[in-house]
Amino acid sequence: MSNEVDAGDYGPMKRLSTMFSTLQDKFHRDRSDRDLTLPQPTAPALAVTSFFEYLVVVSLGKKRGQGTYEPQITYQFPKLANMELSQREEEEKSLKAILLFCFPEGVNWAPLTEYPSETFSFVLTEVDGSRKNGYCRRLLPHGKGARAPEAYCIISRVACFGLFSKIFDEVEKRRQISMAMIYPFMQSLREAPFPAPGNTVKIKSFIPESGTEIISLTRPLDSWLEHVDFRTLFHCLTNEEVLKVFASTVLERRIIFMAEELSTLSQVLHAVAALLYPFTWQHTFISIVPSVLIDVVMAPTPYLLGVQRSKLDDVTDQSDMLIVDLTEGAERTFITCIGDESTILPEKLQEELLQALCCRRDNSTSEELNKVVSEAFLSFFVKTVGHFSSHVKGSSGRQPGVFQKKSFCKASEHKASQHFVKRFIQTQMFDIFIQEVERRPTQEGFFHKKIAEYQESKKKEKAMRGERPKPHLAAFPSSSLLPATGTNCKNL
Numbered sequence: 143m144s145n146e147v148d149a150g151d152y153g154p155m156k157r158l159s160t161m162f163s164t165l166q167d168k169f170h171r172d173r174s175d176r177d178l179t180l181p182q183p184t185a186p187a188l189a190v191t192s193f194f195e196y197l198v199v200v201s202l203g204k205k206r207g208q209g210t211y212e213p214q215i216t217y218q219f220p221k222l223a224n225m226e227l228s229q230r231e232e233e234e235k236s237l238k239a240i241l242l243f244c245f246p247e248g249v250n251w252a253p254l255t256e257y258p259s260e261t262f263s264f265v266l267t268e269v270d271g272s273r274k275n276g277y278c279r280r281l282l283p284h285g286k287g288a289r290a291p292e293a294y295c296i297i298s299r300v301a302c303f304g305l306f307s308k309i310f311d312e313v314e315k316r317r318q319i320s321m322a323m324i325y326p327f328m329q330s331l332r333e334a335p336f337p338a339p340g341n342t343v344k345i346k347s348f349i350p351e352s353g354t355e356i357i358s359l360t361r362p363l364d365s366w367l368e369h370v371d372f373r374t375l376f377h378c379l380t381n382e383e384v385l386k387v388f389a390s391t392v393l394e395r396r397i398i399f400m401a402e403e404l405s406t407l408s409q410v411l412h413a414v415a416a417l418l419y420p421f422t423w424q425h426t427f428i429s430i431v432p433s434v435l436i437d438v439v440m441a442p443t444p445y446l447l448g449v450q451r452s453k454l455d456d457v458t459d460q461s462d463m464l465i466v467d468l469t470e471g472a473e474r475t476f477i478t479c480i481g482d483e484s485t486i487l488p489e490k491l492q493e494e495l496l497q498a499l500c501c502r503r504d505n506s507t508s509e510e511l512n513k514v515v516s517e518a519f520l521s522f523f524v525k526t527v528g529h530f531s532s533h534v535k536g537s538s539g540r541q542p543g544v545f546q547k548k549s550f551c552k553a554s555e556h557k558a559s560q561h562f563v564k565r566f567i568q569t570q571m572f573d574i575f576i577q578e579v580e581r582r583p584t585q586e587g588f589f590h591k592k593i594a595e596y597q598e599s600k601k602k603e604k605a606m607r608g609e610r611p612k613p614h615l616a617a618f619p620s621s622s623l624l625p626a627t628g629t630n631c632k633n634l
Contacts, residue, residue: 193309193331194298195274196220197324198237200244202251202290211251211290213241217321219328236266236274236297244278244293246404246432247450253288257281259314261307262408263369264429266297274299275369277306280404284318300336301369303412304508305359312357316349323349337361339368362509367416371508372515374406375413378468381499382484383475387466388417388519389486394425394444394569396463400451400477404430406468407448415446417519420589421571486565488558491522520592526559527566528593534579543580 199217204210215237243264245251259281266274280293294313296306309331316323327347337343340363348354362368375384378401390397391414399414401407408429415423426445431438431453439447439457449457451469458465458477465477476483487495498518502511533550534543547567554560566572 191336193300193334193336194296194328196233196297197313197328198240198295198297199321200241200293200295202245202292213245213293215241216292217324219325220332232268236268239266240276240295240297242432242434243276243430244280244295246430247452248433251290253290254282255288257291260403260405261310262404262430263303263306263412264408265427272299275301277303277310278404279307279310279314281314302361303369303409304371305361305368308359312347316347319350339363367512367516370413370416370512371409372413372416372511373508374409376499376502376511376515378406378410378470379466379475381496383466384417384499385487385492385495386476386479386483387414387464389483390464390480391415391418391423391446392421392566392569392571393486394423394571395480396441396443396445396460398439398447398449398457398460398463398465399468400449400454400457400465401468402451404450407450410468411446411448416516418571419516419520420523420587421575424570424574486562487522488526488556488562490556490558491525495519495522520589523589524592526554526563527572528589529553530576530579531590531593534576545576545580 197217197219198215200213201216202211203214205212257280259279261277261279263278264276266276268274275298277296277298278293280291283289283292294310294317296309298306300306312327313324316327327345330345330347334343334345337359339361342358342360345357345359346354347357379387387397397414399407399410401410411427411429415427423446425443426438426441426447428435428438428445429448431447431449433453436449436453436456438445439449439460451467454477461478462480464479464483467475467477495518498521499515502514506514527550530545530550533546533553535546536544551560551563551567554563567576
């Protein structure tokens, strides 16, 4: 792991209790209810059968006798009264957290005549460890004169940012007519089954003067990328800068991203986390840190945090971390860094990653961009740790296997890769991954499919050269994942 405190010896609840105890004490002094739900590390996924659980509209109400505003829920569908008692009690706790994340800036607001609409997301973790996604669109409501923005927030167990952005387009269109027009649309959506990857669901919705509309909602075929759009990441950072961020992330360091736009923060953080596939970030992940919780930056354990740039002075006194400024035209992209970010990844593999990323086209769709970027980083893991299955010994039938660390590290073909692998296998994300492999040695998935494809192509290459194939994976063929050459090397 990196030189941060090793979180692997702590249970998730103990670790978070340590991190947030100071923050929760401060928050509790201002509120009587002590049950605030906070985003936390990775939680088990649950089966999803519907698009969302509920929609809330959060408005800014002026405090009596004060010049400040506070967020308050002015609309909810379905209403809490229509929920079962146990569900209602749990949602009441979550609603307090939603208020914070819809308006993380706090109470410092003033009426506005212009405000650009933006969409962002955040994550809530329940007591049982299950995760919910919060999708939020903040805009200035229709009207005349100065007025406060309002936020539309959808809570769902579905992780599909693009799909909910389209849903918000429909919600916003109906809001301009009447708040009452939102109800029938959301009711139809809530009753519709969540589609399988690549499938489409059609929603009927009536709008006065327009008649009945058919709204098509299509789920991306690559379901593990459906919450991600890499375009914002590569708009804010160069290819070389993305690699430095990726290097810090794979060693599970403390990383803070700074931007004024909430949409930029949430999209970049989710994109960075997606670069780790097939591994999963196991530590604290907060795409937008509310002002009241800014002290989370002092936590000694690994994290990925999104902080608005107005809070720059609150984070720059920290050391041993990477602070990334996503602001366009920023004087320095890396406000603070440890200094070894460009040497963490093996040099040859860095060059191959840069070559792959340069094959992006500026007119590519989000799906095309996601494919090029994700497969480039997936090939990195195939080259460095894709031989793991050959080093899980003793598995037979239903008996779990035992991962052989020493032989696994030695099996890396190049010394540069060995050095990286020795550091990477100490991370919690690799540990969780290999524990699952030990329990189920015969897994199948996209990563395993790519490894199998490599092994077959490597055998053919060695057969053509008259060589005896080695029993482990050493490198990924340069042509198997990269797009066709000849494309202009441009940043999007």
